[in-house]
Amino acid sequence: MIINRSKIVVISFVVGGIVLVLGIFVWFRPTPNYSLSSIHEVKNLVPVAVVGGGPAGLSAAMYTARARFPTMVFAGSKIGGELLEASYIENWPAKEKLSGQEMMAQSQKQAEHFGAQIIPVGVEKINLKTWPFEIELDNGDHICALSIIITTGGAQKFLDIPGIDTYRGKGIGICTICDAPFDKGYEVAVIGGGGCGRG
Numbered sequence: 288m289i290i291n292r293s294k295i296v297v298i299s300f301v302v303g304g305i306v307l308v309l310g311i312f313v314w315f316r317p318t319p320n321y322s323l324s325s326i327h328e329v330k331n332l333v334p335v336a337v338v339g340g341g342p343a344g345l346s347a348a349m350y351t352a353r354a355r356f357p358t359m360v361f362a363g364s365k366i367g368g369e370l371l372e373a374s375y376i377e378n379w380p381a382k383e384k385l386s387g388q389e390m391m392a393q394s395q396k397q398a399e400h401f402g403a404q405i406i407p408v409g410v411e412k413i414n415l416k417t418w419p420f421e422i423e424l425d426n427g428d429h430i431c432a433l434s435i436i437i438t439t440g441g442a443q444k445f446l447d448i449p450g451i452d453t454y455r456g457k458g459i460g461i462c463t464i465c466d467a468p469f470d471k472g473y474e475v476a477v478i479g480g481g482g483c484g485r486g
């Protein structure tokens with residue numbers, strides 16, 4: 288293949304331009320300043336803020352509070368998370384069967400026992416470009432945190448078909464790994480093939 292001189296010049300300009308733009312982006316990218324020197328001036332500062340009060344958030348809070356890091360859990364409206372909707376849980380070690388509500392009440396109690404504060408307020412915005420990080424709560428309050436653990440979970444998509452609300456948890460499940468053993472002996476249709484569906 289023959290490449291003439293003008294093509295080489297154009298290619299060099301394009302490659303040079305891309306490198307220059309990337310260089311400028313990396314150079315001017317705002318990075319938080321993790322200096323401890325001005326921390327004492329920061330108001331409403333919490334060492335660990337956990338966003339979300341489901342199994343992941345309460346477990347995280349249990350660890351950090353137990354390690355003596357003052358911890359606040361901003362749990363939103365659903366302290367306990369999705370498992371509150373689970374009638375029974377059988378894949379939890381050390382207990383053959385327990386209700387979702389029982390499990391999450393125990394988890395909350397355990398996190399609080401080690402000193403975690405669990406607050407039924409949601410998080411609206413987080414600014415990770417400054418440090419300490421800034422958190423805007425959905426009640427309008429602002430706090431700062433040295434570290435943030437985000438555990439806001441996910442959401443299922445339900446089909447828009449008759450009976451979906453009536454039979455939810457009574458034959459219509461959202462997680463094959465969790466619910467399949469309850470359906471032994473029944474004919475089952477699986478819709479969706481992601482994470483929980485593949486079980």
Ligand SMILES: Cc1cc2nc3c(=O)[nH]c(=O)nc-3n(C[C@H](O)[C@H](O)[C@H](O)COP(=O)(O)OP(=O)(O)OC[C@H]3O[C@@H](n4cnc5c(N)ncnc54)[C@H](O)[C@@H]3O)c2cc1C
Nearest residue numbers: 339340341342343362363365368369373409410439440465
């Ligand atoms: C009916 C049902 C039965 C299930 N059964 C089982 C089972 O038997 N076994 C099993 O292993 N799993 C089961 N699961 C799955 C299990 O519930 C989830 O895997 C688990 O709850 C995920 O935990 P998580 O903490 O990541 O998220 P979630 O439980 O979804 O918790 C998310 C938390 O984040 C909070 N949140 C969300 N947005 C914000 C915000 N902006 N600010 C502050 N907080 C926020 C919510 O209020 C909630 O507290 C079941 C789920 C359902 C729905």
